[in-house]
Amino acid sequence: MKKLSLILIRLILLSPYFSNAQTQFLQICTYGEDNKGAEICTKLQLKSFKSSIEAQNAVDRILEPTGLKSNFVLVPCDGINNCAALVYVGLRYIIYDNAFMEKVADIANTDWTNLGILAHEIGHHLLGHTLMKTNNSDTRRDELEADEWSGFALNKIGATLEQAQAAINSLWHPACDEEINYDHPCKQKRLDSIKKGWEKAKGQKSNTNINNSIYATDPAGKTYKTVNIGSQVWMAENLAYKTSSGCWAPKNDESNVTIFGYLYNWETAQNICPIGWHLPSDAEWTILLNFLGGEEFAASKLKESGTAHWQNNNFGSNTTGFTALPAGLFDNNITQSHTMGRFAYWWTSTENKNNKSGYFCISIDDIIGHPGLGSASKDLGLSIRCIKD
Numbered sequence: 532m533k534k535l536s537l538i539l540i541r542l543i544l545l546s547p548y549f550s551n552a553q554t555q556f557l558q559i560c561t562y563g564e565d566n567k568g569a570e571i572c573t574k575l576q577l578k579s580f581k582s583s584i585e586a587q588n589a590v591d592r593i594l595e596p597t598g599l600k601s602n603f604v605l606v607p608c609d610g611i612n613n614c615a616a617l618v619y620v621g622l623r624y625i626i627y628d629n630a631f632m633e634k635v636a637d638i639a640n641t642d643w644t645n646l647g648i649l650a651h652e653i654g655h656h657l658l659g660h661t662l663m664k665t666n667n668s669d670t671r672r673d674e675l676e677a678d679e680w681s682g683f684a685l686n687k688i689g690a691t692l693e694q695a696q697a698a699i700n701s702l703w704h705p706a707c708d709e710e711i712n713y714d715h716p717c718k719q720k721r722l723d724s725i726k727k728g729w730e731k732a733k734g735q736k737s738n739t740n741i742n743n744s745i746y747a748t749d750p751a752g753k754t755y756k757t758v759n760i761g762s763q764v765w766m767a768e769n770l771a772y773k774t775s776s777g778c779w780a781p782k783n784d785e786s787n788v789t790i791f792g793y794l795y796n797w798e799t800a801q802n803i804c805p806i807g808w809h810l811p812s813d814a815e816w817t818i819l820l821n822f823l824g825g826e827e828f829a830a831s832k833l834k835e836s837g838t839a840h841w842q843n844n845n846f847g848s849n850t851t852g853f854t855a856l857p858a859g860l861f862d863n864n865i866t867q868s869h870t871m872g873r874f875a876y877w878w879t880s881t882e883n884k885n886n887k888s889g890y891f892c893i894s895i896d897d898i899i900g901h902p903g904l905g906s907a908s909k910d911l912g913l914s915i916r917c918i919k920d
């Protein structure tokens with residue numbers, strides 16, 4: 532990754548001790564059992580690494596909701612069978628082996644272990660852990676602090692407690708009455724620390740943006756919750772008002788409407804928002820996207836958390852209260868709607884030149900979600916979120 536390489540080059544140039552201090556590295560933490568590979572990787576690969584975009588994205592995701600800046604460099608190290616935090620010549624690093632990360636994810640059967648392990652190592656650095664402790668009890672204390680931080684961070688990006696604890700649950704640990712002989716705490720203490728951090732973040736979440744004084748009311752009298760996001764007020768639910776035409780239940784099943792609302796064609800969408808509300812334009816969706824940190828960060832803040840309605844792994848944290856739901860779309864040409872559970876699409880009011888209109892889309896096929904504007908045929912059925920005039 533270009534940006535990361537540039538950072539490393541700058542750090543190397545700024546460090547006068549780099550060339551003659553080959554042995555000055557201090558292991559803070561090794562997540563796996565084997566820590567011998569770390570030194571080798573540090574010495575041999577440090578000057579030429581390229582961090583994978585996926586790993587860097589994962590670090591960005593963990594840090595973003597905390598508002599904290601990275602104080603370390605991320606280094607891939609194939610073959611070390613580990614993920615570790617270390618300080619080398621006064622600089623902080625996290626080194627990781629992709630195969631090790633995948634192995635833990637396979638054991639736990641969830642990708643959340645990758646984020647849990649990275650968050651733990653990030654925690655060591657942000658908490659200022661520095662030295663390889665000379666006694667096991669100090670080391671174990673640092674481990675529990677890093678675990679607590681990882682629980683906090685994973686809650687912030689939408690993990691359930693079980694998902695936040697998945698990595699620890701997949702790895703061997705000493706029994707609690709034998710941990711005195713080890714530099715890592717027993718499993719139960721680590722799970723408890725993660726829970727402590729996770730609960731702390733949960734407490735902070737009670738400050739939602741839900742607006743308790745403004746509701747939107749459709750022509751049938753149904754009221755909708757609303758949220759304040761930046762300078763805008765949005766409906767916090769998809770519109771669920773049945774019109775005489777141009778309106779479909781997701782998957783043609785009326786029982787889906789309660790959760791997902793109806794899907795509308797573009798013509799119908801133009802004049803259906805409640806009085807005092809309107810269909811948002813491309814520009815208004817862009818304001819929302821930019822306010823939430825752009826394409827890289829907006830989706831998780833908008834998406835409902837958990838997997839009750841989103842399929843697969845869902846990194847939605849719903850910190851905005853917007854509660855984006857994957858109603859999919861209706862396509863008359865293939866006789867029914869599809870992508871329910873995987874994609875959310877909403878119409879914009881903006882019409883583009885080739886007689887298609889705009890839509891805003893969030894997908895969950897990857898970590899980021901890629902929310903953004905696109906265009907679609909006007910006869911498709913998409914969801915509607917209205918914005919206050």
Ligand SMILES: [Zn+2]
Binds near residue numbers: 560655
């Ligand atoms: Zn650790």
